[in-house]
Amino acid sequence: MNYNEIAENIIELKNSDLEFREKLIESGKLGDGYNQEMAEIHNKNAKTLNEIIDKIGYPTVDKVGKEANEAAWLIIQHSIGQPNFMKKCVQLLDIAVKQNKANSKNLAYLTDRIAVCANKPQLYGTQFDWDENGELSPNLFDDLKMVNQRRKSIGLNSIEEQTELIRKQAKKNQQSPPTDFKRRKKEIEEWKKIVGWI
Template identity: 30%
Template sequence: MKTTEPLRPDIARELITLAEQSAERRAQRVRNQLDAVQLGRGRHADHANAKVLRRILSDHDWPGRPLVGPDGAQAAWIIALHSDDEPDFQRAAAVLLRRAVQATDAPIQHWAHLHDRALINNGHDQVFGTQYLLGANGIELCALREPSTLDQRRAGVGLPPVAAVLEKMRHRFPPMRGDGDSPTVVLAGAA
């Protein structure tokens, strides 16, 4: 089987580098290993990453698999997902990602996660149950629209039942120990 080179490997490399750095900062944040200065730097880096992705979206639309390959497309999704301080940008990126999904240039699961994240960051309930809060009591689902049909909606976008994901996440992220004042962190659930 022949692997097709993306049309813009330069953009792919840039996105992958930014997403890897973002993932490392997020992992440290979840483990509560960042002080206030480092948290501020991380927010600044997420803003700068969103600015890079905004430029790419403006020039190329959503950077799907043909443009940047599967790793570059996933990196673009991660950057958009971590642009929590820019909810309007997240919402616009979700629209472009949805178009890429319709053109079979991106996985529908990426769109479901970004759509939910954009909803949460714009003050609405999520649809697919992909966003979770990690706090002193452990993992909990963010606010959810129509919980009784959640697993049907998840199946429609190729996601497993929410109970299976919650079980895995609760093993991975047990309740935080400490004074109860630990910050709450929004996490995207595993697909």
């Protein structure tokens, strides 16, 4: 098994994702719903990574190195059109974190992403979206005090500090809220049903 080759492959997948994301940012289209071409990249990357995981297990740091391990997580995090793959990966990542072979912050982000997709409260408050006031705010979470305790336990800043950072970054990337908030919410819920989250 050539782990170096596998690592390079995973990093290439991540780069194709981020390069296209950069194009969307430059054209001011990042916030305009889930771009079809981006969805295709995410699904293709998920399929390839799933094949790799079936061969080598979760791409932990000891197998593929830190960069490819982080790249694998990003691919999983972006594979929102593949609920079964994400759920499979969060279980594998949980095991890897318990064995000190992966990053606990990545597990927090993936756990929250899955919760948000399934319309459940997040545990760490890592996932944000536009609210009805046109501000980026954390998606539904269970309890502010508990969320901040969990965040602190894995080395994340408070949810209040993170909210400020996320909003600054959105301004820098010239992201703006949806023109029709209710329509966007409806479209997201319909998409979740189509791909099998709810």
